[in-house]
Amino acid sequence: MCPSPLLDIPLRGVKYLLLSFFLYIALLMPAQAIHYFMLSPYSVVMDVKMLDFFRHMGTATLISVIVLLIASLFIRHAWCRYLCPYGALMGVVSLLSPFKIRRNAESCIDCGKCAKNCPSRIPVDKLIQVRTVECTGCMTCVESCPVASTLTFSLQKPAANKKAFALSGWLMTLLILGIMFAVIGYAMYAGVWQSPGTGGIVPTLNSTSANDWPLN
Template sequence: MAINVTINWRKTSTWRGLVQWSFLAWILYLGIQFGRFVEHFTSKGVTAYVARPAGVDGFLPIGGLASLKLLVTTGQFDTLHPAALVLLLTFLAMSLLAKKSFCSWLCPVGTLSEGVWKLGRRILGRNFMPWYWLDVVLRGLKYLLLGFFVKIILVDMPSAAVAAFLRAPYWALSDVKMLHFFTRMTLTTLVILVVVTLLSVFIKNAWCRYLCPYGALLGLVSMLSPFKIRRDTRTCIDCGECTQTCPSRISVHTRLSVINAECTGCLSCVEVCPRNSLAMSVRGVRRPLPRWAFPVILLSVYIVGVGTGMASGHWESALQYNNYQQLIPLIDRFAP
């Protein structure tokens, strides 16, 4: 039986999906390359050497926060995982300019999470939400987690301690430990992942909505973004389609504009509106942005951010082949 799949290239969701899944594929490729890099040293040179992809530092946001403190307090840029700070700064800049768009356009966890709740909706016919009061309480969890990391790293940790941490073997090998988090998964980790995945089948973006401290940080920064979804009340017929569609459960149809830390700039509400009453707009400017402009802006921030890091020499680790040769076989001693 022939399956007829029609792709509508005029839809924003088509382009967003393309960006999301391409980025996820790229991250998987980097992960595989990094796995081969580590395997070369673990096998003591039996397997082939591949260059370390610096982009894996994106999985070290907490270390990136420590690097940010080092940069602000001493002017020094971390040399062991500089890409962690470059990517953190890039995503902060992206949120400052283009809302929390990292979450709905680039984040691989967000992409998988969206795939899972869409699958859940297909199987169950709908997604579910906890009671409003419980939803509010649970949403607070990610801010608590963010507050915890901000307190211990940005507030409590003296600069000298941050500098010492960023020179220690633990930090040098934190990328390998992150790899082992996935490749040598403990039963506890597996159970947590299964529970979060199952939750995501029922609840849209359960991890992102309730637990991700990175998303919490980007959401708070995004409140300063000059962009917002604006509703034209002259043409709106109050059908509520936008609110029904919003994966962040924002009551779009009751607002003149959406300025909300949960808004990821996914543009789903804009796409679904039958009256073209919604558009991404710049605060204080009446004329709405063309639909292509917002994705172009956020992707430009990403390209400029990473490009600047690379061009300024803050991308590749200062660790050399012989450093990894010494450190990786000892990882369980340095980084239990």
């Protein structure tokens, strides 16, 4: 099920409003404030607080979760399409990236599988190059294409007589993992990977209830 364009288009804007809100907060926060926040007791236990939040949900939270679950039964990828700020960020990054989903019209057999399987419902089968903020670069369309090298995540349009430099799903995965572990390794080497106060707070958490955990 897909809502009408009159409803679908404004609903898609909600996730960008949420992204703008979080970016506004992040950009306004001074670097020194970020440092002190990461060392604060609240920062140390915030993941545990999030677990406790879902284990002891209030009425408003429970209703919101139920509404999202019901919406997902009738609207494909309802959360990702309308509400996820991280998905909105991925779309913006994908739009700015030189790599794009590109289609070779000469080898395309017009089966429509790419558009049918696209989580964002982009008409990939009608485009030569996917250039929209709704594309997150998930490469589902590339994996769905039955004709090799017809859809590529590449720097240039694929041609029948020339192989474009393209990123496969496996190569993209390895690249992302490499960057992630490089950042973690650098943080550990620089001595900023683990908060210095963690060791002293964990025993306190084990001996107190969730309601007694530090909030500031």
